[in-house]
Amino acid sequence: MARSATDEKVDRSIIENRAPSVGHMFRERVQALPQGEAFRHPVGDGWESLTWSQTRDRAYALAAGLVELGVQPEERVALMSSTRIEWVLSDLAVMCAGAATTTIYPTTITEDVAYIVADSGSRVVIAEDDEQVAKLRERAGELGEVLKVVVVDGQGDGEHVMSFAELEELGRGRLEREPDVVDARIDALTPEHLATIIYTSGTTGRPKGVRLPHSAWTYEAAAVASIGILSQDDVQYLWLPLAHVFGKVLLALPLQIGFPTAVDGRPDKIVENVAVVQPTFMGAAPRIFEKVYGKITTMMMDEGGVKAKLFTWASGVGKEVGEIRAAGGQPGGLLATKYRLADKLVLSKIRGRFGGKVRFFISGSAALNTDVARWFDAMGLLILEGYGLTETSAASFVNRPAPGGYKFGSVGWPLPGTEVRIAEDGEILLRGPGVMEGYHQLPEETAASLDADGWFATGDIGEVDELGFLTITDRKKDLFKTSGGKYVAPSLIESRFKGICPYASQLIVEGDGRKFVSALITLEPEAISAWAAQNGMAGDSYHQIVTSDKAREMVQGYVDELNSQLNRWEQIREFHILDHDLSVEEGDLTPSMKLKRKVVTTKYRDKLDEFYAES
The missing domain is CATH 3.40.50.12780 (ANL, N-terminal domain)
Incomplete structure (x- = not known):
């Protein structure tokens, strides 16, 4: 007999007795497992670990540093960095200082960085490197009342920018004078206090800041713990952008459950790293x-x-x-x-x-x-x-x-x-x-x-x-109706094609108010290069390969296979292979790799219109 959601065994006491805040959750984890491994991060050619106690010492120093700078409870601290151990420590510090984290992708354009910092009211910005600091300098007059910029990889200039090490040192000085300053901030936190503002990357228009209280994160962590799919024996490999809500929730789980997490946000290192880290799960x-x-x-x-x-x-x-x-x-x-x-x-x-493993x-x-x-x-x-x-x-x-x-x-x-x-x-x-x-x-x-x-x-x-x-x-907003009155769900068609064609990178389906469905297609550079080597085009450029008759014929075969699985009105009658892949940098994808459908179809509107003009 099949199981159902109602048959699932859930330890609801974990949810009912969850910590009041992320700060409380972190402090309780340190008390329960002080010498247990908390985080692992790359240093040179190897990895170094932090115990929960060591993590607390660094996070508390940074938290005290934020307090010393004048950050008040629920005031925002913006983090604009790739996924790395300093992001983790900074976020924990913000939580323990009673403040709220504003997350910003390092790929965010200068204009949007200024908007997010100002709209969120962030008082401190922790930036990964000089490139990120330059974005802030370029729009310095639009940032609102920022107290200080902290640079992780770089040197401060004393007046406006300080280094990450200087923030930590500043906090250690405050802790010497007032050892309980961070714990007092944690003690004052309630479930309703603001913990995070995450700006939706958005496929159109200005990003919107989503306000998430501490209760949201403690619930997420406790709810996952309550179904028993993870334990302290697990090892997580975390590379996802921590500016994204998916990465952020995966950072909350170890605080609740206690397993170690290896942190490295470089996508090109995933295969190499997992062989060394040997994780038991990964998002x-x-x-x-x-x-x-x-x-x-x-x-x-x-x-x-x-x-x-x-x-x-x-x-x-x-x-x-x-x-x-x-x-x-x-x-x-x-x-x-x-x-x-x-x-x-x-x-x-x-x-x-x-x-x-x-x-x-x-x-x-x-x-x-x-x-x-x-x-x-x-x-x-x-x-x-x-x-x-x-x-x-x-x-x-x-x-x-x-x-x-x-x-x-x-x-x-x-x-x-x-x-x-x-x-x-x-x-x-x-x-x-x-x-x-x-x-x-x-x-x-x-x-x-x-x-x-x-x-x-x-x-x-x-x-x-x-x-x-x-x-x-x-x-809901992506569903469209052809001129024949038939509804088409583009995401399902696009996902299905990627399972059929191993060379596919993106498929963008078009057909709103049109006579038939058409598509834009991009091919995975690495995969198509290997294919080219087997088809007499070794050494050719990506542009030469994807615009060749052979590539067109190959893709047509996969489109035909896709069409055989679709209703007649959903089938792709015309398609165009773009001579380059879509990217975050060009604004085609969000930082979490979601397709900006309207952006892409608008950019290539002339090519799409040709299909219907010819028909």
Whole structure:
């Protein structure tokens, strides 16, 4: 008999007795596990660790430094840095000082940096390096009442900018004079105090500041702990942007549960680092899984011969076993024998690329292709897809690792304490302790999204099945209707294509009010270069490869395969391969790698219009 959300065993006492604030949660973790490993970070060619006690000493020094600078309770401190140990320490310091963190991506353009700092009312800005400080200098007159800029990698100028080490030293001096200054700030915190303002990266218009109180983060951490999928024995590898709500919630979990976290935000180091760190779990956006899937499958296809046949056979065996295990069973007889052989020859080697100890991955921030998820599961690497928004403190739904607790294509069950309702038009409504208190200084926008009873309108369309699994159909604003009156959900089509075509980077579907559906396509640079080497184009530029007739023919084959799985009105009749990939730097993607659909379709409007003019 299949399990349902109502069958799940939940330790609700963890949620009911959770800490009043992030500062309290951190302090309690230090008291419970002072010599336990808290964080691991790269230094030179190796890694160094901080115990929980050592983490507290540094975080308290930084917190006291902020107090010495004049930062008051609930005043904002902006962090504009990549994911690194100093980001972690700074955020903990802000929480312990009773202030609130404003998160800013290091890729944020100068204009938006100035807007976020001023709109949030940030009094101190902790910037990663001189490049980030330069953004602040360029718009110095627009920043509001900033007391000081602190630079992590760089030197201060005394008057306006101080170094990270100087802030820490300043705080140690304050602690010598007033040893209880930080604990007093923590003691004064309540669940309702503001902890964080995260500005939605937004696909259009100005970003909106989402106000999240301490209760949101303590709830998220306690709710995940209550379902028992993580323990102190786990090891997390954390590379996600901590300016994003997904990364931020993964930083709250170790405070509640006590496992160590290896921190390094360099995406190009992920494969190298996981082999060394040997994590038991890791969070990532779907793009990372799509890239791994594409790289390994194309590499095997390029090998050809016996290796390719062995890989295909082992993958098939793994998928068959995965289906049995998902239903709560175990393979037996001949299948068990085949699986042992497949695992020894192929599957274990794939897992070894991730350190060999991964129990599961967590995928969030965008839709994960089902074929990609099943492929990873066949390798013995389960991906648990989850769902949430900045406005709900990230995790509202997540699949569980136990048999019967996950369903591919769904985002799982709600976290204990989170309620879900589907509106008449299919929109997902959420209510619970993780929901924001509102948008910063935007009462009308808050009222439009959050009703008087606490229900937040997510803007996503979905449905809940009889077992409690939520499936997302699309963004409400992205759904469009062709001129023939048929609705099309572009995100589902785009995600499906990435599972079919291992060379795909992006697919952007168009067709609002049009006679048929068309698309813009970009190809993954590394994967397509390997393909080119096998097709007589070794050494050619990316532009030459993707605009070649051979590439067009190859992509057409995958588009035809996609179309065979779609309704007639959803099928892609025309497509154009762009001569470059989309990027955050060019404004095509948000910092969390989400497609800025309107930006991209507007940028290439002339090319799209050509399809319909010719028809």
